Amino acid sequence: MYTYQYPHPAVTTDCVIFGYDLREGLSVLLVQRGIDPFKGRWAFPGGFLKMDEDADTGALRELKEETGFEASSITQFGAFTAVDRDPRERVITIAYLALVRKGDVQGGDDAADARWFPVTAVPPLAFDHDRILRLALERLKEQIHFRPVGFELLPEVFTLSQLQALYEAILGVRFDRRNFASKMLKLGLLQPTGDRPTDAARRIPQLYRFNLQKYDDLKQSGFRLEF
Amino acid sequence: MYTYQYPHPAVTTDCVIFGYDLREGLSVLLVQRGIDPFKGRWAFPGGFLKMDEDADTGALRELKEETGFEASSITQFGAFTAVDRDPRERVITIAYLALVRKGDVQGGDDAADARWFPVTAVPPLAFDHDRILRLALERLKEQIHFRPVGFELLPEVFTLSQLQALYEAILGVRFDRRNFASKMLKLGLLQPTGDRPTDAARRIPQLYRFNLQKYDDLKQSGFRLEF
DNA sequence: TCAAAAGTGTTCTCCCTACACCCATGG
DNA sequence: CCATGGGTGTAGGGAGAACACTTTTGA
Numbered sequence: 001m002y003t004y005q006y007p008h009p010a011v012t013t014d015c016v017i018f019g020y021d022l023r024e025g026l027s028v029l030l031v032q033r034g035i036d037p038f039k040g041r042w043a044f045p046g047g048f049l050k051m052d053e054d055a056d057t058g059a060l061r062e063l064k065e066e067t068g069f070e071a072s073s074i075t076q077f078g079a080f081t082a083v084d085r086d087p088r089e090r091v092i093t094i095a096y097l098a099l100v101r102k103g104d105v106q107g108g109d110d111a112a113d114a115r116w117f118p119v120t121a122v123p124p125l126a127f128d129h130d131r132i133l134r135l136a137l138e139r140l141k142e143q144i145h146f147r148p149v150g151f152e153l154l155p156e157v158f159t160l161s162q163l164q165a166l167y168e169a170i171l172g173v174r175f176d177r178r179n180f181a182s183k184m185l186k187l188g189l190l191q192p193t194g195d196r197p198t199d200a201a202r203r204i205p206q207l208y209r210f211n212l213q214k215y216d217d218l219k220q221s222g223f224r225l226e227f
Numbered sequence: 228m229y230t231y232q233y234p235h236p237a238v239t240t241d242c243v244i245f246g247y248d249l250r251e252g253l254s255v256l257l258v259q260r261g262i263d264p265f266k267g268r269w270a271f272p273g274g275f276l277k278m279d280e281d282a283d284t285g286a287l288r289e290l291k292e293e294t295g296f297e298a299s300s301i302t303q304f305g306a307f308t309a310v311d312r313d314p315r316e317r318v319i320t321i322a323y324l325a326l327v328r329k330g331d332v333q334g335g336d337d338a339a340d341a342r343w344f345p346v347t348a349v350p351p352l353a354f355d356h357d358r359i360l361r362l363a364l365e366r367l368k369e370q371i372h373f374r375p376v377g378f379e380l381l382p383e384v385f386t387l388s389q390l391q392a393l394y395e396a397i398l399g400v401r402f403d404r405r406n407f408a409s410k411m412l413k414l415g416l417l418q419p420t421g422d423r424p425t426d427a428a429r430r431i432p433q434l435y436r437f438n439l440q441k442y443d444d445l446k447q448s449g450f451r452l453e454f
Numbered sequence: 455t456c457a458a459a460a461g462t463g464t465t466c467t468c469c470c471t472a473c474a475c476c477c478a479t480g481g
Numbered sequence: 482c483c484a485t486g487g488g489t490g491t492a493g494g495g496a497g498a499a500c501a502c503t504t505t506t507g508a
Binding site: 159160161177178181182202203204205206 | 484485486487488489490
C-alpha cells in the first residue's frame, strides 16, 4: 500500500499507432481488453506509469508488452484528464502518437489480442479513447506539413501513386496526379531506385526511396510541405 | 491520508502566460515561490490538481489564485514527466499556454509576487520550468501560423508597425515593412478605426482593430498565415 | 528644414493550378 | 486492341520578395 497526504490520480500512457497499406488505408493498432472495466472492448495499447520511468519510457514499455512492437520514436500529443474517464478511480492519461510500417509490427508474441483497424472502421473503444483518436488524427494532419509522414508509413520503397494515396487518405482530399508528382520530386526527398516492381498489373511504375540526408538538410533550414 | 495499492505520482498544472508590450517585447508571467523547494525562485503559476477538476479547470484555478488573473482560454501543450523533476516526490505536470493583454493582468490582489519578465531576461527558474518555457516558445512560433496571436497580445487597437514588431519578436526575424502591410491587409482581418493616436512622435499612423467575424470565416475554410 | 516613421505601387520571379497527350502492360 | 494506370509538359494567374519615392510630423 502507498499512502499520501493528499489524493493522487493514477497516471497511464496510451499509444495511438498509425499504420498504412494500400488495401486498408490508414489504420490504427488496437488491443482487446482482457479485464474490466470495458472487458472485451478495444483500446489503445497503454497502461500505468511506473515510478522510475518517465512517460515516454512507460509508453514504449507498455506498447512493447501489449503488442510486441518496439517503436523507435513516439510523440506525445496530449493529456486527457476528464474526472470520470475511468470508472475505477481518477486516472489521467498521457497520449502518444507513432507512425510505423505495418510490416514491422507483425510477429509480436504477446500480441495475441492486438489488431489493426482501418480508421474508417474502428470498433467502439474503451474509456475516452474515441476522443484520443480524434485528436491523434488532427495532429497527424498537422504534422504532415512538417514531417515526411509518408516515408514513415510506407515500405522502404514505394511508388509515387502509393505516396499520393497515403497523403489523400490522411488529409481526406484528392490531388492532381501530375502536380503531386512534380511537387514531390522538386523537393528532392525522393530517390529513384533502379529497380522496378514485378507485380504490376499495368505499366510498371518507378520506385522511390526516401532521402534521409536531404530531409535533414531541409529540416535545418525550416521547411514546410505545402498541400 | 490517502492510500493506494500502487504508487501514484502527484499531478500539477503550470501556465505559461505570454504578454507583450512595445517596451519589454514578449514577456512571461512568473510568480516567486514562497516555500521550498526552490523557495525564492521564480516559476510559472500552477499547482496541484484537485480530484474533482480536470486539468484545464485546475490550471485556470491555480492561475487565478496565484496571479489574480482570469484567463478566458488556455491551451494544453505538453506533459513533463521526468522522474526527478521535483525533489519531494514524483510529480508530473501538465503545461498550458495562454496569450493575454498585459493590461488585463494588472490588479491581481493575491498577485503580490507575480511579475512580468521579458523572455530575453528570464531569471533562473524552479524545477524544469526552463524546459517548459522553451517548449512553450516553440509552440507559440507554430501557432502564429494558424491563430491571430497578434490580436490576442496587443491592445484592442494598434498600428501596423506594432503588429509587425510583435511578429518579429515572436519569430525572431525581420520583415519588409511594405510587404508585411500588404499581406496583412489583404487577409482582411484588420479593420481601420477612424481614430488616430495622439502620442505620435512622428507622422501619425493608422489604427486598426481585429475583425473577429472575418477570422471566424477564415477558420472555417482552414486558412494559414504565411510568414 | 531635417530626421524619422508612415503610406503607397511596380516589377520580377516562382510556384501552384488546371489541363492533354502519349506510353507500357496484361488481359 | 483496349482498359488501366504511368510519365511528362505547358500556359495562365496569383502571391511573395525586392525595392524607391513621397508625406507627415515634431524638433
